[in-house]
Amino acid sequence: MRIRRALLALCLACGVAATAPATADTPKNMVVMAAMLDEFISLDPAEIYELVPIEYAANVYDRLVRTDPRRPGEILPGLAERWSVADDGRTFTFTLRRGARFHSGREVTAADAAWSLARLVRLNKGPAFLLTQMGFSADNVAERIRATDTTTLVLVTGERYAPTFVLNCLGAWAASVLDRELLLANEVNGDLGNAWLKTREAGSGPFRLVALRPGEALTLEAFPGHWQDHPAMKRVVLRHVPEAAAQRLLLEKGDVDIARNLGPDDLAALRANPDVQVRTVPAADLLYLGLNTRHPAFAKPAVREALKWLVDYEGISRNVFRETHVPHQTFLPAGFFGAIDDLPYRFDPARARALLAAAGYPDGFSATIDVRKGYPGQDLAQILQANFAQAGVKLELLVADNKQTLTRYRARRHDIYQGYWAPDYIDPHSNAQGFAWNPDNGDDSPNRLLAWRNAWDIPDYTRRTEAALAEPDPARRRAAYEALQRDFVRDAPFVILFQKVLTLAERRGVEGFVTGPINDQFFYSGIVKR
């Protein structure tokens, strides 16, 4: 900093100010974020599944209900002012507010909402599972989700589920309410407007889409007619800056207002900068190892336990991750309904060696580990390699692009998979289903979540997960998840390592960016610049 300022002074003195940069603060009514934009394959909420696109949907579209980013498990009104659950536990009745308008100017009706939910099921793209898992299918959805008048929507689930689960799913991005007439006017070959919507929007949210340039930037502008939010920022721009170092430079120079993907070293440097404030918010992403039980060693519970004793959680946390991750060993992230903060494992190579010897591997064994390219995966894997070597477990790193490692993982061709898992919606079932539910362990199973991928055949856990899902009483439901996790952390072929922490570095004076544990709860409308 000092050198740069001195040089700047020198340049000015020499009269070559032309080469010096104009300090480019962003305009007062516009906020610019440096972020890693995931691939925007589609802007259609019924097709979106990547993190930042989900965030886009959260700001451009409204839903019947909202989940509260500050208090997990709480449901807030959205387009529906109020709702009720019938005694059968399956029939939900929503009453929509009057006066909410789409960006096209049309009023939002219950018919739009019902059509949008049915559309998600009928399109059957990636996120359709949000509704199909509640028993909706292309055949029955028209009759199970109905608008009975312009402000009333009735929805009947296939079975009885915990009401918060149903509402949490309806509060997720894929259940966004779309402008039916606009989409039907642009329908091609019965695609319900999908092709058109891939690069456009049909929402009613506080922001509307200005432009998306893939791999460069996403620009939104405030929608003045929103029923609730009146954003202070006229424009919000998310600029794709994949390098943490570049994000930091842009922030230091005032070219962006918020940087979202900084590494621990950058954060440490920025904490000393008076123009920048750093904020940390727990995120829901879990960093974990999946151990394929088809590997002969991982079929043995003692070996799985040994590996849990072979990670230097504390050293990694202190020296490498610092404030960007916190140790976490159970499958519900801190802050979730039903989460527990048990940390039963620490680094104890002697204990691990004893467990390995008892399991028949006194000299250890070899395994490959599939790792996503880049930070932090590559660094962590190399440290794990050194940690595991202390008990003779020889790791070979297979580093590849995310899609490639995932393809191997989903085909059960890995030994160890190292990666992140983030819940799709704020209900505990999202993670319980991911980690502890495997109704069909066959190679052609239609359900390929984490337990299946690691070939963990668990009829008992599957039954308990389903029971917790159907439990209507909140206290009993919470207890069920707590018990499930305590057993899981001991038995499972998963070494859950860390929970991610979202680190936001903001220019001083930039406030009000609301962030929950998942991207579906990132809201721009409160952002102000002082």
Place this chain on the structure above:
Amino acid sequence: MRPARLPGAVARRTLELAATFLGLLAVTFVIGRLVPIDPVLALVGDRASASAHAQALRELGLDQPLWRQFLDYLGQVLQGDFGVSRLTSNPVAEDIARVFPATVELATLATLIGVLGGVPLGVLAALRQGTWVDHAVRVASLIGYSVPVFWFGLMGLLVFYARLDWVAGPGRLDLAYEGLVEPRSGLLLLDALLAGEWEVLVDAWRHIVLPASILGYFSMAYLARMTRSFMLEQLHQEYVLTARVKGLAEWRVVLCHALANAAVPLVTVIALSFGHLLEGSVLTEIVFAWPGLGSYLTQALMSADMNAVLGGTVVIGAIFVGLNLLADVLYRWLDPRVR
């Protein structure tokens, strides 16, 4: 390349080109299918149900046998349709039209730097053959051959952007200036100039100057070497001796005779080096987050977005072949013996 004089030769040449392209497509297609990435994973995501997954495969025709997929693709390409990129949901041709000008702009500026620096240096080295000047030029060009471009780029960013703040950082334009200029040619410098947006021009210049200089240095290294060797060849010809004996001023001998003749092969080399810059800037584009064809292709490859990869490869291949042809034509146009 032999000059094509007869219609028969033209037909033959066309046939050869067609065969080359077909081979290019086939090789790319096969490699693309071998990439061990689930092609619909990028489309439906990790959590999609099995039925959604299967439906996506069907919609893209990926459940067909490989040869069938290839033939379908060929048919499309022949109609000028490169398909839709799965990553951006845009037609591939549209995507390429968007990203390619950025690459062209970079390569053009780099070639300009290369020519303006490399040709005079090469002439100088030839005239002072064996002296320290010659050796200095030689070492400077060999250094250019030896530096890894991505490392050079990183070091350049570190010094000139992060430390000295002389140039702008990664990317093509600061956000504040984006959208101010109507993209007419897609070449930002030119568009800004035409629109009279001076601030945009300055900002675009501050972004491009570092990557262009780095690529330009590599181009300069190459052109200096080639110029030197072409010049030496000419300077040893009899006509140069004759001109000197006739008492022509040395600079006239060098410029009007030797360089004029050396220009013939030199133009060919410049055209080819421009072609290499178009493809060789992949790493530079990645380091500088330059939104060009190289970044686009790499990203497409990593997501098994085959339409984009095939489209991009064909474009670059076509340009390569085209530049070769152009060099050939220029050669014959400039060379008095052929004319």
Place this chain on the structure above:
Amino acid sequence: MRAWLLAEEPASPWQARLGRLYLGWRRLCGNPLALLGLALVLLLALLAAIGPWLAPHDPAAQALELRLRPPLTPGYWLGTDELGRDILSRLLCGARITLGIVLLTVAIVVPIGLAIGTVAGYAGGWVDTVLMRLTDIFLAFPRLILALALVAALGPGIDNAVLAIALTAWPAYARLARAETLLVRRADYIAAVRLAGASHARIVVRHVLPLCLPSVIVRATLEMAGVIVTAAGLGFLGLGAQPPSPEWGLMIASGRKVLLDSWWVATMPGLAIFLVSLGFNLLGDGLRDVLDPRQG
């Protein structure tokens, strides 16, 4: 000895060949830059042989509390990287990988290129057409993209990186060998050998190939510099050597994210690549003057 080497009328083909080599060596010695190049290449070879024994630390040993120490830290003279590994030790051990890549690539490329080029040039006709079309296809490819695609298809790793580089490098040799072959194909002495009853295979191997060798050697030496840089590029993209290998390109990639605060992590391996590549370039350039004067 010197007189024997430089004899006007050598008594055996052996003596003649050695004599030519000696003359070449003397000319090379007159070129200080080429000697510098030779020295750098020999240094690489030496480090590849004994580097691991010279290294003060285990190149894979991590010391998380010692991460990102600057150069000139006692015991860590070139500093440490983001996992607290000694950069000097990693550079020393990485020399072996670099040399391995270079040798392996050349060992694949030169025979393939020579075989295709000489056969095409010698046989002519449709064999020539087919082989040259194949060469053209690969030449029309963007080289780095093809290498990227191949590695993506085969899976990352150093062996596959070598294979990918080799597959993109051979066409240049084929072209070169073909051009050389065309020059000698109609020479009188080839006709003489053929009349003497030599088979085609024998003519190609014994009489055509050796004539192509000088230009191929020059080309290969210069190419080695390119191979080093390309392999480092693949490593940089994460498609070459895999961590925790101390491959230099990979080391640059890992230094990229700490570039602002810890410049040395990316700078040191970059310098190493540069010096080695420069060595091959200088040597190749000198060899060209000696072996292949036509190319100027």
